[in-house]
Amino acid sequence: MSEHPHFSKIIIQQNETIREAMVLFDRNSKGILFVVDEKEKICGVVTDGDIRRGFLKGLQLEDQLSFVMNKEYVAFPQDSDYELIENKFSKKHTHIPILDGNERIVDYYVFTLDTRIPIAKPSLAGNEAKYLLECVATNWISSQGKFVKRF
Numbered sequence: 208m209s210e211h212p213h214f215s216k217i218i219i220q221q222n223e224t225i226r227e228a229m230v231l232f233d234r235n236s237k238g239i240l241f242v243v244d245e246k247e248k249i250c251g252v253v254t255d256g257d258i259r260r261g262f263l264k265g266l267q268l269e270d271q272l273s274f275v276m277n278k279e280y281v282a283f284p285q286d287s288d289y290e291l292i293e294n295k296f297s298k299k300h301t302h303i304p305i306l307d308g309n310e311r312i313v314d315y316y317v318f319t320l321d322t323r324i325p326i327a328k329p330s331l332a333g334n335e336a337k338y339l340l341e342c343v344a345t346n347w348i349s350s351q352g353k354f355v356k357r358f
Contacts (some may be wrong), residue, residue, distance in 0.1 A: 226268040239302045248310040251276035
């Protein structure tokens with residue numbers, strides 16, 4: 208198992224049971240586990256939702272985790288640019304493993320609501336800088352500022 212302390216709560220061997228995955232979900236409160244093989248190579252991910260769907264299909268706590276594991280996941284090499292990783296975050300991909308050259312997990316990124324993702328870069332070309340300074344100087348954000356009716 209990987210040496211980093213937080214990995215012990217988010218990485219699980221593919222031959223473990225669904226019960227063991229549930230125990231780890233309870234410990235890590237993340238709702239996701241990275242699944243590795245006997246050589247510590249990532250081979251999938253499993254979410255608490257995957258397990259719930261497995262139960263609905265009749266799986267039991269003692270069934271192997273590999274029955275519910277998702278083999279389609281997003282991962283990046285450890286030398287990847289953060290912007291590239293950031294662009295892959297989505298509702299479906301909130302935890303992205305970072306891999307070494309042997310496909311072993313060395314870290315992971317997590318998207319949370321407090322993660323800063325710029326929506327648009329402001330352009331202060333032309334008169335925009337002048338307008339911005341005028342807005343600030345004339346209290347445009349108050350209910351009485353002259354720019355209120357212009358928006």
